[in-house]
Amino acid sequence: xxITGDQAxxxxxxxxxxxxxxxxxxxxxxxxxxxxxxxNKATVSNLVTxxxxxxxxxxxxPGQSSGGRKPLMLLFNNTxxxxxxxxxxxxxxxxxxxxxxxxxVHETSLPLTDHDIPSVTARIITMTKQLQTEAPLxxxxxxxxxxxxxxxxxxxxxILFAPNLGWNTVPLANMLEEELGLPVTIDNEANAxxxxxxxxxxxxxxxxxxxxxxxxxxxxGIMIDGGLxxxxxxxxxxxxxxxxxxxxxxxxxxxxxxWELYASEKAYDETKLQLPAATTAELVAYxxxxxxxxxxxxxxxxxxxxxxxxxxxxxFNPERIIVGGPLSEARDYMEDSLQQVxxxxxxxxxxxxxxxxxAQLGSKSTLIGSAYGAISQxxxxxxxxx
Numbered sequence: 001x002x003i004t005g006d007q008a009x010x011x012x013x014x015x016x017x018x019x020x021x022x023x024x025x026x027x028x029x030x031x032x033x034x035x036x037x038x039x040n041k042a043t044v045s046n047l048v049t050x051x052x053x054x055x056x057x058x059x060x061x062p063g064q065s066s067g068g069r070k071p072l073m074l075l076f077n078n079t080x081x082x083x084x085x086x087x088x089x090x091x092x093x094x095x096x097x098x099x100x101x102x103x104x105v106h107e108t109s110l111p112l113t114d115h116d117i118p119s120v121t122a123r124i125i126t127m128t129k130q131l132q133t134e135a136p137l138x139x140x141x142x143x144x145x146x147x148x149x150x151x152x153x154x155x156x157x158x159i160l161f162a163p164n165l166g167w168n169t170v171p172l173a174n175m176l177e178e179e180l181g182l183p184v185t186i187d188n189e190a191n192a193x194x195x196x197x198x199x200x201x202x203x204x205x206x207x208x209x210x211x212x213x214x215x216x217x218x219x220x221g222i223m224i225d226g227g228l229x230x231x232x233x234x235x236x237x238x239x240x241x242x243x244x245x246x247x248x249x250x251x252x253x254x255x256x257x258x259w260e261l262y263a264s265e266k267a268y269d270e271t272k273l274q275l276p277a278a279t280t281a282e283l284v285a286y287x288x289x290x291x292x293x294x295x296x297x298x299x300x301x302x303x304x305x306x307x308x309x310x311x312x313x314x315x316f317n318p319e320r321i322i323v324g325g326p327l328s329e330a331r332d333y334m335e336d337s338l339q340q341v342x343x344x345x346x347x348x349x350x351x352x353x354x355x356x357x358x359a360q361l362g363s364k365s366t367l368i369g370s371a372y373g374a375i376s377q378x379x380x381x382x383x384x385x386x
Contacts, residue, residue, distance in 0.1 A: 011047070012380060014037075014039060014043060014047060015047045015050065015051065015380065016379070016380050017037050017039070018033055018037060018039070018044060018047050018048065018051070019051060019056060019057070019076070019379060019380075021033055021036050021037055022051075022057055022074050022075070022076050023076040023101075026073075026074060026075045026076050027060060027073035027074060027075055028073060028074060029071035029072065029073055029074065030044050030045055030048055030071065030072075030074065031071060032071075033048070033074070048074065054080075054139075055077055055080045055139035055140070056076070056077055056080050056100075056379070057074055057075065057076060057077060058074070058075050058077045059072045059073070059074060059075075060072070060073050060074075060075055061073065076100075076101070077100075078099045078100045078101035078103070079099050079100070079136070079138055080100060080138055080139050080140050081099075081100055081138050081139065081140030081141060081142070081143040081378065082097055082098065082099055082100070082105065082135040082136070082138060082141070082142050082143065083097070083098050083099075083100065083142070083143055083144055083145070083146065083371040083372075083374040083375045083378070084096070084097055084098075084128055084131050084132070084142060084144070084145045084146070084371060084374065085098060085145075085146050085147075085148075085192075085366075085367045085368060085369070085370035085371030085372075085373075085374070086124060086127060086128070086145065086146070086147045086148070086367070086370060087147075087148045087189060087192075087366045087367050087370060088112075088120065088124070088147060088148065088149045088150065088165075088189070089112070089150060089189075089215060089216055089326075090112070090115070090150070090164050090165065090216040090217075091111070091112060091216065092109050092110060092111050092112050093109065093110045093111075093112055093120075093123050093124065093127060094107070094108070094109045094367055095107065095108050095109070095127045095128070095130075095131055095367070096108075096131075096364070096367045096368065096371060097131045097134050097135055097142075098368065098371040098375075100143075100375050100378075100379070102196075102199065102200045102368050102371065102372055102375070104364070104367075104368070105134065105135070105136070106131060106134040107367075108127060108130060108131065110123055110126075110127060115165045115166055115167075117167065117170055120165075121172070121175055121176070121179075124147065124176060125176070125179050125180060128145055128176075128180055128182075129180075140378075142182065143182075143183070143374060143375070143378040144182055144183040144184065144185065144374030144375075144377060144378055145176065145180065145182055145183070145184045145185070145374055146184075146185045146186075146187070146192065146369075146370035146371050146372065146373035146374040146375075147172065147173075147176070147184065147185070147186050147187075147370055148187060148188070148189035148191075148192035148193070148366040148367070148369065148370040149162060149165075149172070149186060149187075149188065149189055150162055150164050150165065150188075150189050150215075150216065150217055150219065151163070151164075151165065151167060151188065152188065152234070152235045152238065153186050153187055153188050153234065154233075154234050155234055156171070156173065156174075157171070157172060157173020157174065157184060157185065157186035158170065158171045158172065158173070158174075158186075159172050159186065160235070163251075163252045163253045164216055164217050164252065172184075172186050173185070173186045183374065183377060183378070184374075185370075185373040185374055185377055187370070187373055188219055188221070188237060189213055189219060189325075189366045189370075190211060190212070190213035190219030190220050190221040190237050190325075190366075191219075191221040191228055191230070191237060191369075192221070192365075192366045192369035192370040192372075192373060193211050193213045193221055193324050193325065193359070193365035193366040193369050194209070194210070194211035194220075194221025194222070194223055194228065194322075194365075194369065195221065195228065195369035195372050195373065196361055196364070196365040196366065196367070196368040196369025196370075196372060197209075197211055197322050197324065197359055197360065197361060197365050197369070198223055198226075199369075199372055200360075200361060200368055200372070201322075201359060201360035201361040201365060201368075202320070202322050202357050202358075202359060202360035202361075203223070203320060203322055206223065206226075206319050206320050207223075207224075207225055207226045207319065208223065208224055208225065208316075208317070208318045208319045208320075209223045209318050209319055209320040209321070209322060210222050210223070210312055210316060210318045210320075210321050210322070211223070211322045211324060211359075211365070212239070212305070212308075212309065212312075212321065212322065212323045212324065212325070213324055213325040213365075213366065214263065214264050214265075214305065214323060214324070214325040214326070214327035214328065215264060215265055215280075215325040215326040215327055216264060216265050216266065216326075217240045217260045217264050217266065218239060218240030218259055218260040218263060218264045218308070218325075219237055219238060219239065219240055220237040220238075220239040220240075220312065221237055222236060222237055222316065223318075224316075239259060239308065239312060240258060240259050240260035240264065241253045241255055241258045241259070241260070242258070242259050242308065242311065243255060243256060243257040243258060243259075244257060244258075244259050244262065244304065244307050244308055244311075245257030245262070248261065248262075249261045249270065259304070259307075259308040262301075262304040263301055263304035263305040263307075263308055264301075264327060265280060265326065265327060267297070267300070267301050267304075268283070268297070271297055271300070273293040273296060273297055274293055275293055275294065275297065276291060276293070276294070280326050280327060280329055280330060281329070283297070283298075283330070284329050284330050284333075287330065287332075287333045294333075295333060298330050298333035298334045299333070299334070299336075299337045300337075301327070301330075301334055302333070302334030302335065302336065302337035302338040302341075303337045303338070303340075303341055305323070305334065305338050306337065306338040306339070306340070306341025306342045306345075307341055307345070309321055309323075309338070309341075309342055309356070310341060310342050310345040310346050313342065313346050313347075313350050313351075313354060314346060314347050314350055317350050318354070319353060319354070319355065320354070320355045320356070320357065321354070321355070321356045321357070322357055322358070322359055322360075322365075323338075323356070323357070323358050323359065324358065324359030324361070324362070324363070324365040324366070325359075325363065325365075325366070326363050328358050328359050328362065328363060329362070329363060331358045335358070338356070339356060342356060
């Protein structure tokens, strides 16, 4: 399909390309921006001037000269504004305030005991307003909010189905925008986690990666050729509901033997082991002390995680698998059994260049990725493909 656009769209695309180049390669000169983007020097100079006027780019002292006057170097102004990232889970609400480069300025959390829509929405609004008060003075202030949720989300920010919350067709983006007066982006928490790791964590430089979010359930963020794959209608990545036991346990989604029943925090309630605690943070502390029941629990979860990851690797042939979410805090006790299963069961050609790692951002991948969703919208990031 031919891609067409008027002059305003072309200008917007060029400005997005220039800003992305400065963010990625700064400090650099206008001439270097022209070389890297292929845009002529006059276009670069005019658009850089606009970016400086908008406080998104700053000039610093002169750089090295290759002959003639030393060029002024350009930097991305990551404190021109701030974004809020929120992660909604079954047990709690977590939030961060970040600058435009994804650096956390402030973080907070609230417990969730009630999952009815009015209660959760009220808590999100309360948390957002609290985080807004923590934002330093800046030219653009708080530019938007990104929310990662455990469920299927459409392009309008409506949560279509979140089985662990008991939600169906909740227009969360519209509800929050009306109350807060700020742009709101909503995405599946695994997609947000994948975005966080791609831009700021273990996925930097990767074109084909899959992020596995393991916590109260399991979801996957799938990056293909550097872009987030959402499927025909935006629902891709619900890997926690693929069956790894055809006649297994009944799941709340209606299926049986779902992966997340055996390889997420749901396994804590299903195990026959006598556990000394009920949360990941507490159980990891017991694992550090060598508690045999907890060590066996995480060995088993690692094994089951490996089975599901094998299915994903054989299906998608990614460069990298990144395991994140709250359960990743138990990495030291799951990784060996996980890696052994994948090495044993994965097709050999798929293993040739595959790397399996844990989230560089730890349990904050979704938070930072959610904030990046708001940042990307504000900066006007445009991805064009033929």
